[in-house]
Amino acid sequence: MSWENGDVESELYWRRLRRVPHADTPRQVFLTRGQAKHLIACCRPDLALLVQGALYSGCRVSELARLKVRDVGGHVFGIYVAPMKSYRGRYVILPNEGMTFFLDQVETLDDEDLVFRMASGRSWSGCHKHLFKEAVRRAGLPESFVFHGLRHTYASQLVQAGTPLAMIAKQLGHSNTDTVSRTYGHLCCDGLENEISRRFAPLQKSRKDIRLQRLRNTLQNKAEPNWSWPRKNRSRASGEIVGMLRGREEQLR
Numbered sequence: 001m002s003w004e005n006g007d008v009e010s011e012l013y014w015r016r017l018r019r020v021p022h023a024d025t026p027r028q029v030f031l032t033r034g035q036a037k038h039l040i041a042c043c044r045p046d047l048a049l050l051v052q053g054a055l056y057s058g059c060r061v062s063e064l065a066r067l068k069v070r071d072v073g074g075h076v077f078g079i080y081v082a083p084m085k086s087y088r089g090r091y092v093i094l095p096n097e098g099m100t101f102f103l104d105q106v107e108t109l110d111d112e113d114l115v116f117r118m119a120s121g122r123s124w125s126g127c128h129k130h131l132f133k134e135a136v137r138r139a140g141l142p143e144s145f146v147f148h149g150l151r152h153t154y155a156s157q158l159v160q161a162g163t164p165l166a167m168i169a170k171q172l173g174h175s176n177t178d179t180v181s182r183t184y185g186h187l188c189c190d191g192l193e194n195e196i197s198r199r200f201a202p203l204q205k206s207r208k209d210i211r212l213q214r215l216r217n218t219l220q221n222k223a224e225p226n227w228s229w230p231r232k233n234r235s236r237a238s239g240e241i242v243g244m245l246r247g248r249e250e251q252l253r
Contacts, residue, residue: 029145030153042138046119047131049105051150053116056098058154058172061147063087065124070111072102081173090173152183159184 003011031039036055040048053064063081071080076091077099083089094102105115114123132147151172158168165177174180 029149030156031141031145031149033157035139035141036150036153039135039139039141043135044119044131046117047128047135050116050124050128051132051135051147052101053105054147054150055154056094056101057092058151059092060087060151061124061128064116065114067115068111069106069109069113069115072106072115073099087173088175090170092171155180155184 002008003014040051040055043051050061050064053059053067054061057064057079059067059079059081062084066082066084067079068082071082074080076093078091078093079102081087081090081092102115106113109115116124118124118127128147133143136145137143155168155172158171159165159180165180168184169175169177169180172180
């Protein structure tokens, strides 16, 4: 970025950086529709609108905080997310319910007004964190669940419903499907399950297995799940510097 902005004369320093290898961890932290509704009910009114906007669009909180009235329903059946320093601009298509929600928010506002504001009239700029944490606690959800989890909830729902990964990547603003595939590809969707079952040639005589229905009833898209949290990414890097850092970590503990 420094080279692209003209702050340095060469990208040589960037090319000399050695990337630390890490293991991609599939996302398992997302809400069912029942949990999402309960969370909204536990939010104060202005925060509830921001949460609904995230669940309808999959947008980051920073994108929703900067969304203006002129970006709603301008060129597509959805919203336009203006480009930020680290992200490209994109259009996000909305379902009927989501489009109605956003139109309700802008009905009495001017084109340059922000769609989402705090009850005090101030813009959302990091003020949501402690309010969201309180709502999560009241909803009985794990305290580790943060606002960005609503974006994962949005993507997970689409994956489970069998939406093509390319479409999901476009909605989220990713340049390709790699991130979506690594992050959400493990989720089971009815379409994939039916396709595999239909095309798989049996090896044995079929029999009724009540465990299969019991398993389906525990999946995220069928019933309230047992919370399952992914392990943190662990670096496989080694060497003198890594050893020093680990030693310092042990001292702090």
